[in-house]
Amino acid sequence: MNDSIRFILNGEDVALKDVKPTETLLDFLRLKRRLTGTKEGCAEGDCGACTVLVGRLIDGKLHYESVNACIRFIGSLNATHVVTVEHLAAKDGTLHPVQQAMVDCHGSQCGFCTPGFVMSMYGLWLSNSNPDRAEIEKALQGNLCRCTGYEPIVKAAEQVARTRPSALFDPLERTRSDIVARLWAMQGSGTISITSGEDRLLVPGSLEALARILADEPKATIVAGSTDVGLWVTKQMRALNPVVFINHLQELQTITSGEGGITIGAGVTYTRAFETIASKVPTLGRLITRIGGEQVRNMGTIGGNIANGSPIGDSPPPLIALGATVKLRSTEGTRMLRLEDYFIDYGRQDRRPGEFVESLFVPYPAEDTHFAVYKITKRRDEDITAVLGAFYLTLDEQGDVNDVRIAFGGMAGTPKRARAVENELIGRPWNEETIEAVRDAFDTDFQPLSDWRATAEYRQLTAKNLLTRFYLETTGAPAELRRFEEVA
Amino acid sequence: MDKSAFPDPTFVISGPMHASRRHDSAHKHVTGTADYIDDLPEPSGLLHGALGLSDRAHAEIVGMDLSEVAATPGVVWVFTGKDVPGINDVSSNGSHDEPLLAETKVEFHQQPIFAVIAETRDIARRAARKAKIEYRDLAHWSDIDGALENGGALVTSPMTLSRGEAKSEMANAARRLKGRMRIGGQEHFYLEGQIAMAIPGEDDEVTVWSSTQHPSEIQHIVGHVLNIPSNAVTVNVRRMGGGFGGKETQGNQFAALAAIAAKKLKRSIKFRPDRDEDMAATGKRHDxxxxxxxxxxxxxxxxxxxxxxxxxxxxxxxxxxxxxxxxxxxxxxxxxxxxxxxxxxxxxxxxxxxxxxxxxxxxxxxxxxxxxxxxxxxxxxxxxxxxxxxxxxxxxxxxxxxxxxxxxxxxxxxxxxxxxxxxxxxxxxxxxxxxxxxxxxxxxxxxxxxxxxxxxxxxxLTAFNQAGALVHVYQDGSIHLNHGGTEMGQGLYTKVAQVLADSFQIDIEHVKITATTTGKVPNTSATAASSGTDLNGMAAYDAARQIKERLVAFAAEKWDVPVSEIAFLPNRVRVGNQEIPFPDFIRQAYFARVQLSAAGFYKTPKIHWxxxxxxxxxxxxxxxxxxxxxxxxxxxxxxxxxxxxxxxxxxxxxxxxxxxxxxxxxxxxxxxxxxxxxxxxxxxxxxxxxxxxxxxxxxxxxxxxxxxxxxxxxxxxxxxxxxxxxxxxxxxxxxxxxxxxxxxxxxxxxxxxxxxxxxxxxxxxxxxxxxxxxxxxxxx
CATH class of the missing domain: 3.30.365.10 (Aldehyde oxidase/xanthine dehydrogenase, molybdopterin binding domain)
Structure with a gap:
């Protein structure tokens, strides 16, 4: 039982005993199963040509989500239902309504990206019966098309929503209860351990088991969403051994909004976290919709974004500005520390051997505070940050700055507070003169680099200007361009 | 053919010219059944290739140790420019300034230097990284300013267009302005990357499936690197996952490498670079x-x-x-x-x-x-x-x-x-x-x-403005269409099929669109310069015209009616007072020994330069x-x-x-x-x-x-x-x-x-x- 990865592929049960820890779902589909409808466009989770759906049980309910097969490891698929484009049309060749809409609207030209688009639209169709344009564009953020200019694809998504046929037509709606039962049977409680040649992968059965594994194997690579680690394999061709998969652990999947804030389990994906976060901290919700594409948000976790310590991770600056704390766990027990203190230097974090991130606690901004986060990129959506600024502010009764926390990404080797700017601001009246006066302090805080995303000059100027934007927004002036008012 | 496939004669055919019509492969696109080259069933024993790339922008190669690459388990062959049987060059214009594999000097970062052939693509890619290459760096420049500062060497002869007296008349203008504009380049980012699969044949023959806009050039280049004539090389392409010009000449290197290895090892070879290698090792829009x-x-x-x-x-x-x-x-x-x-x-x-x-x-x-x-x-x-x-x-x-x-x-x-x-x-x-x-x-x-x-x-270049098509009408009235244009998503195949359906006045469903191949239509031009439909549509039209002329002559003689009383109506032919369903008409033509196949040709008139x-x-x-x-x-x-x-x-x-x-x-x-x-x-x-x-x-x-x-x-x-x-x-x-x-x-x-x-x-x-x-x- 615990020597294989078991999942359902379209209709068929699969049990794999010999799995390399870095074998991707895409290679498995194309090379081993000859399911060639799923394409490789970039092998880094950015183009969406490899989009498939993965169904999994969350609190006993079956959810299907679009994912990038190119950076999804087989080891992370235990007790899931993998659905490829081959599964959609009826046996007699009748197209699924999503496919038919793409044909009717002339949504394909070269056709290479099309199966991926069909799967992303299908994922949207399953989860949202009446998407608006903003929701359609959000669902398609992770799919690149170079031929059509997207207009006919968006129209297809609108058409299929309008002419929603009966659920019986749909292969996944029809088999839902059967799939739930089969997935339920696949969920074991023990740890799965597979050795393939010299490589080993582990799927711990519990949080405790995870801690024990990491105590024994402090050099093991922990993989949650694999939206970053996937590229270590496909692009850098790194050998990872052993690999520990944690994305299935229910204990890491909880997100709760309590009295003072939100507790986010390290395994909670951006998509799962979105609703809770957006309802409590809308500006942070908007930021989430600009991280990766839908497939990446369905896989990637906030915990992973923190744990890997990237200087351009999008979640750390706003979480630092909000005063978030991180809970680390090992066999020794747990400890809490301020997120800000977790990031020591470029590539260095305060995480001891055998420790892993268990959860985050994000306090709500108090009623009388202002909080905003702005992400600046070359392309608005599905792009990596050039500059990201998060601002947290409280004013006293006179309207002077009482407390302020400003944190930036993309400006230094780690996510970093703008201490000099903050110090200049404290005690001053919150007005335009002050904003002008403190601009120079950014030069003390940051000496950003030039690279392909932006020059140092642009980063510095934009960082200063984002403080102006924040000021304007606190006065109620419209200051940011938005394509749609809100993305629900 | 079952006549029910040609239902009651209708007043209009499906898929005539000037009608909106879905892409011929739309159903296959949305179901994932449209085959791109990497999706084709692989010949048994197929091996995979990967590129060994330079990590210098401009340098002499002073030493190359590929022993670790070759010793990697699963690697079958490692080869360099010296192993090219013919000419180590893939220049599209015959100027011999573009080595397939750099031998003594590299002139850009990620220039291919050697190729690895292995049992799997993963093994080939990993092995390629084990090369030890020694370089002696030379001065390099990446951009226009750098080129101008370093003497402004040109890669080809410049052109001047002149009319009137621009220099002297500038002084006579009431107002004058000088300025400079910088315009960036662009990566094609076709969703399907470059790919080629070569299958060795007997004697000197080789068949290459290539994601190319220019099969005839691939044929020419493969012949040139293998030192074999063009008649030994067949190049096929059913569709590309996007081209945009990026597959006009840039597929040459992958097809050439695959063909060389296929002939040497007598095994089928597939070359599919990773996206990063594709973007680094193939050209872009000019800045x-x-x-x-x-x-x-x-x-x-x-x-x-x-x-x-x-x-x-x-x-x-x-x-x-x-x-x-x-x-x-x-x-x-x-x-x-x-x-x-x-x-x-x-x-x-x-x-x-x-x-x-x-x-x-x-x-x-x-x-x-x-x-x-x-x-x-x-x-x-x-x-x-x-x-x-x-x-x-x-x-x-x-x-x-x-x-x-x-x-x-x-x-x-x-x-x-x-x-x-x-x-x-x-x-x-x-x-x-x-x-x-x-x-x-x-x-x-x-x-x-x-x-x-x-x-x-x-x-x-005036000579490129020519095209051919090959049209067969089979005994059952179904039509087989082939032409020199390639399909990269632009709908060329659909449009040319419409031309044929319209010419014969039969439903487009009876026109089978087939992969472009150098074996059926020779000496084609790249599907480029927006010319695909203009050229190939006309060539197909010409082929249809020839067959129709023969059919009309046949009908006039057999039924003894004037030519003016013969007309191609939707899915039928009117001959005098009778209307004959198209398949029946064709069958009779066959029995009368009418040639039902034609090669069409077109060249654009009027132009010269x-x-x-x-x-x-x-x-x-x-x-x-x-x-x-x-x-x-x-x-x-x-x-x-x-x-x-x-x-x-x-x-x-x-x-x-x-x-x-x-x-x-x-x-x-x-x-x-x-x-x-x-x-x-x-x-x-x-x-x-x-x-x-x-x-x-x-x-x-x-x-x-x-x-x-x-x-x-x-x-x-x-x-x-x-x-x-x-x-x-x-x-x-x-x-x-x-x-x-x-x-x-x-x-x-x-x-x-x-x-x-x-x-x-x-x-x-x-x-x-x-x-x-x-x-x-x-x-x-």
């Missing part, structure tokens, strides 16, 4: 730097233009000659220059050799011209649209119809197109509102621009269009939104409006990407650092204009005798995107009250927009 001087009068009417077009060509010539030529051919955009002098500078750089890309230099030439217009508009204080209209080519006889290459513009419909778009987009009122909005809005600014397109159709003299008629006709775009920018960050775009585009009498609108929309968004977020960035070591979608940003669904109104000029008909009086559609609409850059420019200009030309260079990333805003603040 340009335009240095210009424009003379004009107080009204804004152009008197003289003198400009130089320097291009980043990369290390070899490839297609840089014709690309820079086409930049000059379009340096007039839609405007008459009374006195003009234009020169190209195809510069050598230590970067991958740049290549064809939709528009082929035309977009860069036109973008320069629209900058001239902007310069004049801000100088004389007018709406750039007024300056555009003032300078449009005139009507025949106006004395304002001669291009810088001495071809008359006789078919211009620009005035009508621009006029109709101005009206339907409500340009004037919206521009007034925007100027008002900008007055009151402190940080968010808006801009609007309406720009024209005039694009010359034909290959400028004398490059040395800079004179001729390089284009058969022009395609026109216009677009109007409104944008908003954030002057704090340079971020922007495309609020609305209206397009009116000319495809003559459309063969398939649905497909043509798809081409227009797709080209516009691709052009928008070129001018906005798509930025190629090389570091100081000459390494391309934007080599994957994580770092190179093509437009997303959420980047397209929020309101996007696209119309074809339904009244238009090609003045020339093209297939169905249609016009080419592949490239011209790409340049509709220039309205985006111009609208951004106007929004920036508002910061200095429209008194200064912002000189916004491309791509207008948020950073470039913000820096232009800062410049405006400094002068305003």
């Amino acid at each position: 340009f730097m335009v240095d210009y001087e424009v003379g004009f009068d107080e009204e804004g009417r152009i008197h003289a233009v003198d400009a130089t077009y320097a291009a980043r060509c990369g290390f070899s010539s490839d297609l840089s000659g014709p690309v820079t030529d086409r930049a000059l051919f379009h340096a007039d955009s839609s405007y008459f220059y009374p006195h003009v002098h234009l020169t190209s500078k195809p510069l050598k750089t230590h970067t991958v050799s740049n290549t064809a890309f939709r528009g082929f230099g035309g977009p860069q030439g036109m973008l320069g011209a629209e900058r001239f217009i902007e310069e004049i508009a801000y100088a004389v204080g007018k709406d750039p649209l007024d300056i555009r209209k003032l300078n449009f080519y005139g009507k025949p006889g106006s004395g304002r119809t001669l291009t810088p290459y001495h071809q008359e513009v006789e078919d211009s419909i620009l005035e009508r197109i621009v006029g109709e778009l101005e009206e339907s987009a409500d340009y004037q009122a919206r521009r007034r509102e925007i100027i008002e909005f900008n007055r009151d809005s402190r940080y968010i600014k808006k801009g609007i621009a309406l720009t024209p397109v005039k694009f010359g159709i034909s290959f400028t 004398d490059r040395a003299a800079g004179k001729g008629t390089p284009f058969y006709y022009y395609s026109y269009g216009a677009s109007c775009t409104e944008v908003s920018i954030d002057t704090l960050t340079g971020e922007y939104l495309i609020d609305r775009t209206d397009i009116l585009h000319d495809v003559g009498r459309s063969l398939n409006p649905a497909i043509d609108i798809g081409q227009v929309e797709g080209a516009f968004v691709q052009g928008m990407g070129w001018l906005t977020t798509e930025e190629l960035w090389w570091d100081a070591k000459g390494r391309l650092r934007t080599h994957a979608p994580s770092t190179y940003k093509i437009p997303l669904a959420s980047d397209r204009p929020k309101i996007f109104n696209v119309k074809l000029a339904e009244w238009s008909e090609n003045a020339e005798h093209t297939i169905g009086r249609s016009k080419a559609v592949g490239e011209p609409p790409f340049m509709l995107a220039i309205s985006v850059l111009e609208a951004l420019s106007m929004a920036v200009a508002s910061v200095a009250d429209y008194k200064v030309c912002p000189r916004l260079d491309a791509p207008a990333t948020p950073e470039r927009v913000l820096m232009a805003v800062e410049r405006m603040k400094a002068v305003g």
